[in-house]
Amino acid sequence: MSTVQTRPAQSRSSADDTSSAHHAWRTVTEREISVKLKDRTFLITTVVTLAIIIGAVAFQTVMAAHAGKKTVATSGPGTQIVRLADTLAHQGGRDGVSLKSRVLSSTSAVRSAVQSGKVDAGLVPAGDGWRLIGKDSKDDVISTWLGVAVQQATMQKNAVAAGTSLPALQKGTALPYDLIDPRATSTGLAKGVGYAFGFLFYLASLLFGLAIANSVIEEKQNRIVEILASAISLRQLLIGKVLGNSLLAIAQLVIFAAAALIALLATGNSSALAGISGGISWFIVFYLVGFITLACVWAVAGALATRSEDLQATSTPISVVIIAVFIAGISVSGTAQVVLSYLPLFSTIAMPIRVVAGTATWWEPLVSLVLALAAGYGIIRVADAMYRRSLMQTGRKLSYRDALRTAE
Amino acid sequence: MLEVDHLVRRFGEITAVDAISFAVGDGQMTGFVGGNGAGKTTTMRMIMGVLSIHGGGVQWRGRPITAADRRGFGYMPEERGLYPKQPIMDQLIYLGRLQGLSASGARQRAKTLLERFNLGDRHKDKLESLSLGNQQRVQIAAAVISDPQMLVLDEPFSGLDPAAVDEMADVLREFTDRGVPVLFSSHQLDLVDRLCDQLVVLSAGRVVARGTAAELRRRGPVRHRLITAGDAGWVRGLPGIEVIDVDGGTALLELSEPADTDRILTEALRRGGVRELTEVVPTLADTYREVTR
Known part of the structure; x- marks a missing residue:
């Protein structure tokens, strides 16, 4: 049997220690991404969704052309x-x-x-x-x-x-129709884009959220979290986890959006695109803020559980919120829509829909975004504390109230 | 050297660790012994910074321990486990990097360790596909991946077959030989007896005994066994000697001072001959039962 080698030449220096403490989240982010990219379920759902998007656009175009x-x-x-x-x-x-x-x-x-x-x-x-x-x-x-x-x-x-x-007979019969303030996008298209993005947000925050919660439970249940906690701070672990999944989610969304755009272009719907491109950018910005905020809460849902069976119970509140954001976001109109478009989390879907539909002036999404960022910051602060408090409590399933009260 | 100084941890009304103090010297193998709920795991978790401390403190090399110090420690938690569904090489590299190694350094180190444990050709296998013994080997590899300055191992020998126990013991000895302090908990007293330079015995959150195995054995009153040619009933009449048991020619005695052996021998020779007079050293298990009672 050989011996465990010592590494005098490359042993840790104190400088290494500080830098790795600062960048531990990067290592966690890398792992989250690489594990996910090797996950067959994730790859299959991505490819299938992509196929559905391209197929839906192509099908519509063929049907329209055939009609x-x-x-x-x-x-x-x-x-x-x-x-x-x-x-x-x-x-x-x-x-x-x-x-x-x-x-x-x-x-x-x-x-x-x-x-x-x-x-x-x-x-x-x-x-x-x-x-x-x-x-x-x-x-x-x-x-x-x-x-x-x-x-x-x-x-x-x-x-x-x-x-x-004939021209003599038709003279003066033409009736031109001028619009003083023409709407760039048809209501139908705005609705369709809103539904599509709303659904993508709903799907991503639910699927990625469950994945985040499960990966937290995996670490907690297998006690690897104790090894991690002795090496890096739990905040670094949370940052890496949320960031890794958020990057993947946004990358997935950009790929989906690009596929839809390319499919629309390829099928000769370029005129429809001009009107919605601005709205799509807002969707991506709001999506990112909403996703990161919810991702932190999902991490708490995972940390509260002691076994994966508990997740059903600990994730119910957040699932309800996500479903409400989706349903309300795509179904309300008028004053209710304006109110929702400023309400953090709900604004994730409601505000970009207003931008695409052309009913929001330029400053409205900015104000709504600032509100969403402020609320997101508050939620993340609380979630971070709850995550750190509950992650080491392995005795039993905790409630959200326990996690708020328990001392570290 | 690691020093634990009046460490306290409460869970609600219960004080799980009640002012525990001990030290693990450089190159010293220290066994942490105690029944379930004695406070071993809680103490180790506080040393590793996984659980917050309610009183007292931990000193490393003479000053209060820091997060950076702990990052240089190797730790094996109680209910051990790594990522079940990740290839073993990948997770060793990950843990090495979190403990401050470079990506290439962690890879090299993981490779060396897996080869050492005869797992070199299985580096792509998921942890859950390995036998329990091999999972334990990966676990110890994870604990020593970053060439730790101190090892804190919670029940490292539980569930190991005799060959794996020897393998694990060899690894730990290599670290103590290089001056690394090692603290491990165990229920297996024979193992602790064989391996440790020092024992710390816990009961109900307190240190009830501390010292080398030999010192602990002698904590209790020293007893002697006398076997005489004839009946040994006469020992009951000797002053200053407590008779624990007499059975025919065999007697178990507790002496108040070592010189009493001469008195007993003289008397026994006078009464018909001596077959045997030996010191009865209690087993570690006896002492353990005694101190944790």
Whole structure:
């Protein structure tokens, strides 16, 4: 058996001691990140979420594109009407709409093509004008644009017959619609972005939070915390743990957001992006503040427990808060939304939604952020004390009240 | 040298550690003995700064101990455990770095230690996949990863097979040979007897005995066994000698002074011959029972 080697040359100097005391949190942060990156569950959930985001955007785009592509059967003369409708739709800025005609030999052939579902509709002559044939429901795209085309073609014909021209007839009929204060983003898009970020925040603070609490319990239950506590201060341990998980959470969020943006760009929705990019930045800032605050409370939930079975009980209050922040954040409107957007934690979702929707002036998110930071600082101070007090109490599960009262 | 000076710790109404004092000299192996709830673990946790101190203090090399001093200590907690699901090499490096080693220094050190414990080829294995004996070996490796200035080990021998006990004892001796003070607690008195330079016996939060194993044995009254050729009943008549037991030719006696042996021998020879007169040294277990009663 060999002997335990001494290391006279590289034994600790006092200078090393001070520097490692200052940077112990970095070592803890590194471990938290490296353990998490090797965790199969974490990797799988990240990849699956990413796939869902890209898939959802792609699916929407394909569906939207497919919804606008229509084939109309005609028995010959209707072809020009269909072509006119297609041109008018494009002139009207409806790039997603595309109308194609399929020429068939007779009206009955058109009927049977519609019946069999090979075409979306049929256009047949009827008396002086035209008639649309559909199968079981009326198609809005076809009726709108073919309707306009028929109207225009017929008016043209009638104008010529009346000895005038179409432009002369249409003179003065246009009605421009100007907006004094146009909203950059549609309400629908703002809502969608709000839901998406709100849900990501909810998911991340719950999943990462549980992971933080479990890693605290693991250290407490296996008493490794005693070895750690004899080497570094518990505050350094808490900082490293919260920071490691927060960095991962924010990195995950940025990847998700980037994937969504790239998917939107790739599918030609670039115009929608311009309006929401500012709001997304606010989401990331609020997300970070909210996440770190909650992460410290999750660490307390872990420290209060003595076994992982206790976590169910100790994590209930914080889970309830997170669910309330999510539900209230995405569902309220009007004055209630304005109030929530200043209430720390609740502002995490409510304020960025207002920014995206364009209902917040420039200073409002700043004030709300300052409030969130102040409250976060207070919560973290208390959580830090509770964490340090309860981490070494291994006898039984503690309550939040115990942790506030117990001496170290 | 580590000095524990009137250390006190209370849990609510209960005083778990009541003004305990002892010292662990450089290169000295000190055994911490006492029943469950005697205060061994609580004292060790206070030495390591894991539990706050309610009274008294701990001195290291003649001055109050600091967090930086403790970072240079090797510690093995009572219900030991490292991260069950992390590869053993990774966690040794992590603990080494927290105790102030550089990343490469910690890696080198962890490698050396794992090879020493014949775990070199298992460095990527998770702790939970190892046998209990091997987990203990990793645990001692964790305690000595940063070449500690002092070792504080709570029940390091519990659950070890005889070969592993010897291995652990060898490791501890290497440290005391280099002048490192070692304090360990144990229920196994034979082991403490064999290994320790000094024993500290605790009972109900107080030090009830302290000294070398030999000193502790002699704390009690020294007894002698006399075996005579004939019946030994006559010893009852001797003044100044307490008779504990007589059974035929065998008597167990407690003498008030060492010179009494001559008196007994003379008398026994006069009465028909002596087969044996020996000092009966109590076992450590006897003394332990005596002092903790």
